[in-house]
Amino acid sequence: MKKILLLTTGGTIACQPTADGLVPVLDGAALVKMVPGLASLCDITSRELLNLDSSNIESKHWQILAGAIEKYYFDFDGFVIAHGTDTMAYTAAALSWMLQHAQKPVVLTGSQQPITMPNSDAPANLKHAFAAACDKVPGVMLVFGNKIIGGSQAKKLYTESRDAFVSVNAEPWADITQAGICWRPRFLQQVERAQASPQFGFKVLSALEPRVALIKLIPGLAPGIIDYYIGQGYKGIVLEGFGAGGVPNGEQNWLPHLEKAVQVGIRVLCATQCMYEGVNLHKYPIGTWAARAGAKSAGLLTTEAAVTKLMWELANTK
Ligand code: ASP
Numbered sequence: 001m002k003k004i005l006l007l008t009t010g011g012t013i014a015c016q017p018t019a020d021g022l023v024p025v026l027d028g029a030a031l032v033k034m035v036p037g038l039a040s041l042c043d044i045t046s047r048e049l050l051n052l053d054s055s056n057i058e059s060k061h062w063q064i065l066a067g068a069i070e071k072y073y074f075d076f077d078g079f080v081i082a083h084g085t086d087t088m089a090y091t092a093a094a095l096s097w098m099l100q101h102a103q104k105p106v107v108l109t110g111s112q113q114p115i116t117m118p119n120s121d122a123p124a125n126l127k128h129a130f131a132a133a134c135d136k137v138p139g140v141m142l143v144f145g146n147k148i149i150g151g152s153q154a155k156k157l158y159t160e161s162r163d164a165f166v167s168v169n170a171e172p173w174a175d176i177t178q179a180g181i182c183w184r185p186r187f188l189q190q191v192e193r194a195q196a197s198p199q200f201g202f203k204v205l206s207a208l209e210p211r212v213a214l215i216k217l218i219p220g221l222a223p224g225i226i227d228y229y230i231g232q233g234y235k236g237i238v239l240e241g242f243g244a245g246g247v248p249n250g251e252q253n254w255l256p257h258l259e260k261a262v263q264v265g266i267r268v269l270c271a272t273q274c275m276y277e278g279v280n281l282h283k284y285p286i287g288t289w290a291a292r293a294g295a296k297s298a299g300l301l302t303t304e305a306a307v308t309k310l311m312w313e314l315a316n317t318k
């Protein structure tokens with residue numbers, strides 16, 4: 001039997017109703033007990049790391065998760081993290097950068113309905129998450145509804161629906177059907193090739209720079225907000241712009257502010273509000289000039305992936 005470590009962090013999956021709304025209370029053992037057949041699928045140990053609505057999760061909590069996986073890495077065959085759905089895409093992306101060359105599955109899951117509710121999506125999500133953690137595909141992934149998504153490619157699109165997440169700019173790793181998990185063949189071949197010649201060992205690089213801001217542009221937004229972040233000592237800014245990316249240079253001219261940020265050593269990444277197909281800074285002058293001023297493109301990264309990657313890179317690269 002495979003040995004799987006369940007790390008709980010709170011979220012709707014573990015909630016009970018209160019007068020003020022849903023509050024996470026259930027521990028890992030209680031979650032496991034609610035899923036018929038789970039205890040006979042693998043040997044499960046659980047640890048309660050946090051008990052939070054995931055809106056309260058911060059970068060220090062991602063470090064707690066990475067630290068737990070580092071500590072127990074050699075004692076288990078795979079890891080399941082039960083997490084609130086609201087910021088699960090951020091946590092999954094952050095762990096994708098922090099857990100370098102993970103040779104074991106690290107599976108995040110949660111649910112839209114508490115596990116104690118009739119017809120909750122939690123038992124199925126947990127069952128599939130544990131099945132993925134027992135399987136041969138390594139790395140950080142998010143198991144939810146009808147698919148498995150790479151940790152740095154997920155985005156929550158729906159506040160209520162069961163298939164709440166999409167895989168952005170990359171195909172999902174697997175589909176979940178009545179028959180169970182069907183890994184996509186193209187992806188499986190890549191995994192097999194990588195496993196045949198492992199070049200790198202598992203390493204946890206858990207330093208993160210929390211002073212990273214996300215600025216979402218709206219038409220006509222004044223650029224002074226950049227000066228605010230410069231004044232506050234921020235080290236990175238993700239500018240979530242429009243379409244192919246770039247920064248406005250019209251009546252509201254962001255370029256001098258961007259140049260100033262770069263001059264004081266702030267790393268600036270241009271991301272896009274378009275969900276698919278990413279940034280192309282060289283398509284229009286607004287992008288060309290932003291790049292000339294020192295901004296970098298977030299490419300095909302989601303905003304969640306861009307923000308967490310910037311936090312990670314600032315702390316781990318010169
Ligand atoms: N507010 C909850 C959370 O993210 C939502 C959920 O888990 O579905 O913790």
